[in-house]
Amino acid sequence: MNGNGPAGFWSYSHRDNELVDGRIVRLARSIGNAFELIAGEELAVFVDKDDIAWGDSWRARIDLALSSVTFLIPVITPKFFMSQECRREVLAFSGQASSLGLDDFLLPIHYVDVPPLTDGQSSDEVVSLIARRQWVDWRDLRLEDEGSQRYRRAINDLASRLKQIIDTAQVAPILSLPVTVGGPGSEVENQDEPGFLDVMAEAEVAMPKWAETLLAISEVTREIGEKAQQATVDMGDSDTHGGGFAGRLAAAHRLKDSLEDPISRYVELSSKYSAELVAIDPGILAVIRLASEGGLVGDDARAVRDFFAVILGLVEASRETFPKLEQLLESVKIPARQSSVLRSSLNKLQSAIRQVIDGREIIDEWGRLIGEIEAV
Structure with missing residues (x-):
């Protein structure tokens, strides 16, 4: 895998994956394949948090700057919010992405209905954080046959969305916080960014x-x-x-x-x-x-x-x-x-x-x- 290319880290409950006979992991790999077909470059897909490659790559990519295009894709179910590890991943990634104006790089998939996510009644900040994102609704799609046209089209649409997010981020690169430190002329031009x-x-x-x-x-x-x-x-x-x-x-x-x-x-x-x-x-x-x-x-x-x-x-x-x-x-x-x-x-x-x-x-x-x- 190209360490400098785009990557997607899948955050999910392992038990959920077992309960659906591995469909969550297969979905991750299918989206990675569809992305490569559409974009012409590989999307490194990390799904096994027990693998040392997950921890090493996760730390390298979110450490201060998300220097390479990195997505966190939480697969949202009731068990997801019960997992301390999953919750911490969302919080850690969200802070780094928001500090760079890259909120779209956190892309939740609503896989099984979690009512507090849609009714706005939760006092849980992780639930609220996910609710504020443009999550992908997979609650009905997860019941589709994996070979059906509807399912394959949804995979293609999600892969296309990932590419669009990357293209937008490359068109408008994120700069460091503007600050005048060297006298006149040293101020960063983008006045809309917080100083x-x-x-x-x-x-x-x-x-x-x-x-x-x-x-x-x-x-x-x-x-x-x-x-x-x-x-x-x-x-x-x-x-x-x-x-x-x-x-x-x-x-x-x-x-x-x-x-x-x-x-x-x-x-x-x-x-x-x-x-x-x-x-x-x-x-x-x-x-x-x-x-x-x-x-x-x-x-x-x-x-x-x-x-x-x-x-x-x-x-x-x-x-x-x-x-x-x-x-x-x-x-x-x-x-x-x-x-x-x-x-x-x-x-x-x-x-x-x-x-x-x-x-x-x-x-x-x-x-x-x-x-x-x-x-x-």
Whole structure:
């Protein structure tokens, strides 16, 4: 495969592929073949995330610049949104693509009906992010015979759309963020692109809000943990006094009542956290890219160094928060399975925790990229 040619990374649930007898992977390869026939060049198709080539190529292509034409094609099903790995891939790719104005390079295929994707009722930021894209509707097509004319025409249409997106991107290449660093005449001509000052001003407002949300999540996590620990003590006391399962059930009811408010706040905070993170990620990546290109001097360079110091502080804070979230996630799984009294509330909590944990890869990526710049 040509490492500099266009590539498509298919993000999907392996179990979904098994359930449809391999049709998802065959669809990927059929579209790759149709693209090569139409465009006259190969579309490298990556479908096996267990293959080392996936990870190596993925990292090389999305690392700061998507320097070669790269598509992420998520195959959307209910299981897709249950996969932490699939969710993180969408978030990581979306930030990089948006920072370059290449949103069309994220091309979802709606394969099995996911109502929140179309009814606009989801507070899940990954669902919302997919809903905002021009996804391809394959919900009926997936039931067609793979050799039917309708199915083959749909494959051809999708391959043609990929070529059109590539052609459009080549006609209007994405430039670095415009910034005046060398006096008159050094400003990038395209005045419609956001400039360095624009991005920094937006980040100056957005970052403190996001940091406040992260702190609030940490506090409510501690509160929930304390209440859960108290419930464990209550159950132990009940057992000591011969309360039996009735005593444990009473303690579960008390825990449910005490968790109602903090879980409600946690769900609200997790949605806010994810939305804020997705909103600021492209701008931060754009600033990192500009700094990596050596395009900043004087006050601008100092401002960016200070900005990076703030980000690295948040990266460190998140590294303390995320393990606590993972511990909380594990701690609620057993009582959620054992008690119908707690199940509904704890399932909501688990979903909200996963939504926050989704952002770990984005934040870690900021730290990694800034570390590479500072190491030069």
